Amino acid sequence: MATAGPDKPSLSIRNECVNVVLLEVSHWHTPLYLDALERLADVTVTAVSDATGTRGAALAERFGARLFDDWQTLLQDQPADFAFAFGPHDELHAMGKTLIERRIPFAMEKPCGLTRQEVLELQRLADAADLFVAVPLIWRHSELLSRLKSAALHTGVKWRTQSFRFNAGPPDRYLTNSCAWMLDPRRSGGGCTINLAVHFVDLVEQICAERIRSVSAVMYRDPQLAAVEIGSMMTLVTESGCICTIETGYNYPANTPEQREYSFSLSSDRFYARSTAAGMRLIDSNGQASDLQMSLNSDVYYDHFVTDVLAADRDTAYGGARLATMHTVLSIIEAAYESDRLGGLPVRL
Structure with missing residues (x-):
């Protein structure tokens, strides 16, 4: 299987640093996001949460970020410009509602809830708040x-x-x-x-x-x-x-x-x-x-997704899900x- 993908997209230039938080990083897709987050010069990972206690400490050390035992406490205590929301499917709806209430733009792993009704509620809340939310349907x-x-x-x-x-x-x-x-x-x-x-x-x-x-x-x-x-x-x-x-x-x-x-x-x-x-x-x-x-290795395209959702012009340029x-x-x-x-x-x- 081929491993070489298209060139990595460049991040639109911005003047300020973007403070990013990672919620529930024990998710198996989390490692696919990390190289892009580390590479982007105007992006800083400031906090991570990990209720399982398995991956969070290593990531906090890698990024020089604060470590929290759960996503709720992180969002209460840590300001953020953008969040990457992982975690169990039965927590994604509550996680999304909290992010929308706090007006934090975010990317959330599929399926964004247990049912289509949960996802529809998040969609309506995000639309009403005019808040950017992306989903990595990676193809x-x-x-x-x-x-x-x-x-x-x-x-x-x-x-x-x-x-x-x-x-x-x-x-x-x-x-x-x-x-x-x-x-x-x-x-x-x-x-x-x-x-x-x-x-x-x-x-x-x-x-x-x-x-x-x-x-x-x-x-x-x-x-x-x-x-x-x-x-x-x-x-x-x-x-x-x-x-x-x-x-x-x-x-x-x-x-x-x-x-x-x-x-x-x-x-x-x-x-x-x-x-x-x-x-x-x-x-x-x-x-x-x-x-x-x-x-045809979908893993390589998560790097593109991270770059796309953190671009300064994402509100108009983002073409993903x-x-x-x-x-x-x-x-x-x-x-x-x-x-x-x-x-x-x-x-x-």
Whole structure:
């Protein structure tokens, strides 16, 4: 799998320093944010919270920041210009409300709450406060999406089918990362569907540029391994009839350099696209192929996300996901869980 991504975006110049706080840094994605936060000259991490006591001390030392035992105390005691909000899914709604009440712009890890109603409430509160809130649906910041959009725009494509397959490591990796709550559906909202498929639901909508009209899904569970689903197959149908499948799981073996398996294929009336070891191959209707090198490792794009949300011109320039996007995506995810409860019957949106 290719590891080289596009050049890192530059931060718009500003005159003042931005004081950033990190909430509940035991989250497994936290390390993906740190290099950008350390690199940006006008950004200072002033405080971190870690209720688990596992990662916070090391990060506080790395950034010369204050350490708090919980996010509530941090927000009471520490002024902030921007927050990165991690933490258990069942705490994200309260965390978001507190940040909005304190008028602190923030980026919040998906799914931003346990239900679409929680996310909708945050969206309405943030809109009423005219507050910037971003969500790292990370393929928005990828070269893959920009290349596919460019090819579709250039050819006037009509999409036929899209298929995405993403298998991450086994469930016990969350125990290793002090995130046991991820395996408790009451705290996480579910397994690989709400955790992984959200990224590809958004990617499908971005590529197709149209709404999803129906959702069907079946999920695999093994109570001896986890209380959440560890395999999921979703089928989405767009307004124009494009059929999109999204397979996700916690099934890839541990202790491997690649950590996961990711592949995709997309068909249209103009070209066929599929993943390769080095990026993507585009094959036109005459059979002529072109190979595009890009990173299909989503981890590298968190650096871009951090840079984008901390840019001085983010209010006008930011093109990534926001709470409204997360609400739409979570509505589709909830329909997938409902379909699974119905034995895989389609749910119309």
